[in-house]
Amino acid sequence: MKTNQYANVIETHKVKPKIVKNMADSFFFGGLFGLVGQIIVWINTNVFQLDEGLSVTYMIIVMILAGSLLTGLGIYDKFGQIAKAGALVPISGFANSLTSAALEGKSEGVFLGIASNMFKLAGAVLVFAVMSGFFFGIIRYLLVQIGIAPALDHETVAFIIGGCLL
Amino acid sequence: MKEKGASFKLNHVYLESTATVVGAMEMNGPLSSYFDIRNPDPYFGKKSWEQAETAMSELAILKAMVNAGVTAEDVDFAFGGDLVNQLVPTHYAMREFDIPFIGTYSACATVVESLILASTFVDHDYATRALAFSSSHNNMAEKQFRTPVEYGAAKGATAQYTATGAGVGIVSQKPSAVKIESATIGIIVDAEQNNPSDMGTAMAPAAAHTISTHLKEMGLAPDHYDLILTGDLASVGSPILIDLLKQDGYDISGIHQDCGLLLYDDEQPTFAGGSGAGCCSIVMFGYIAEKLRRKELKNVLVVATGALLNATIVAQKESIPGIAHAIALSSAEVKGGEAE
Secondary structure (H helix, E strand, O other): EEEEOOOOHHHHOOOOOOOHHHHHHHHHHHHHHHHHHHHHHHHHHHHOOOHHHHHHHHHHHHHHHHHHHHOOOOHHHHHHHHHHHHHHHHHHHHHHHHHHHHHHHHHHHHHHHHHHHHHOOOOHHHHHHHHHHHHHHHHHHHHHHOOOOOOOHHHHHHHHHHHHHO | OOOOEEEEEEEEEEEEEEEEEEEEEHHOOOOOOOOOOOOOOOOOOOHHHHHHHHHHHHHHHHHHHHHHOOHHOOOOOOEEOOOOHHHHHHHHHOOOOOEEEEEEOEEEEEHHHHHHHHHHHOOOOOOOEEEEEEEEEHHHHHHHHHOOOOOOOOOOOOOEEEEEEHHHEEOOOOOEEEEEEEEEEOOEEEEOOOOOOOOOOOHHHHHHHHHHHHHHHHOHHHOOOEEEEEEEOOHHHHHHHHHHHHHHOOOOOOEEEEEHHHOOOOOOOOOOOOEEEEHHHHEEEEEHHHHHHHOOOOEEEEEEEEEEEOOHHHHHHOOOOEEEEEEEEEEEOEEEEEEE
């Protein structure tokens, strides 16, 4: 039977998610990721003498590698339980979603398992990233046309596209 | 014979032997010493979660037959299931035994469903010996119902941890220290819950309905039992069950326990508690059966609870139905091979 006769009792026992604590955890650990990223950028610029663009690009690569490695070692999911969205939103979280899905598919082989499972979770992120890029591009184009936003030079556009491809 | 209703008495069915196989989290929990085989390797030496769970079931079935001193030829029928699509672990485990077999599914209530069927076959002389089992594997359940095992999304307080374990019970008419008294088959109760991370709430109404039906139809007061054990309502569903039964005039707060809460201690990261088709199975066949043998418990009503969750249909905005099956076990005196 389908019934809502139990709704009253169920309602009195509803467990409320700890939104404030979750947000605070996410903010703190997400910020920690940002700090680590910033340190890597600093090392890239000051120790390896890279220019600003390359420093950021290499930092992203390092974060992706670290996210994937920690996923494979079984650490990232435990960290995610503590860091909440702070572990999911940074680029290492994106790497985690790819790597964890790939690992899960391993037992079904390279093609049907790893390759076809890899974007099971990340696919939605990509779809929305591409779609929002398209719509915000249109908005920006219109703003440039009516003279509110400045037009970008080719170098900046190439840098943004490079970043997106990563 | 019953006239009408969901409950019936079983007259001469006994638990001949039991066996349990568990994984790392369960062997580190408070009930560890009650389990027969404990293996910290989540793969059980195999290459996939599916194969690992198959290996667990196979091992548990073998161990139960060894404990009873019988071989597959002596077992007339087997009833069992798990949580995986098409009952993969169960079917591939049963491939190794030439026992006439029926696959069962009622999510985490599978073990009691199987045990009711096995007991009924034995009670009505369709079988002299029948086997009932169920299993679940944490990583297998994550893969099928949730996200990849290593995915970093945090789980909320109402989420439950699917137990890694397989439990087997062999029933026969041969008197033993654990007698199977009666059973109640549940109806599907859908309380319009749709949060797949909160199964306790989805299952509690079904458990309340089955317990209430059982007590009413068998004409018993709750205190006939020294323990009413639910399958996996955990910390979220248990208080709901107690409140719902109070509305029906039954106070079970002093005698209720939940397998999902017994299986792990508070230090273990199981959120609201344990769940899964193996959860009730290993607690009933491991812990409860032993307690009955030692006469530390006299009458126990095991109410396995199942949330009939399917990720696809929930994404289609359907609610999650629940079901609960109950079986009453008692500790029997064995004198010279004859039960009292």
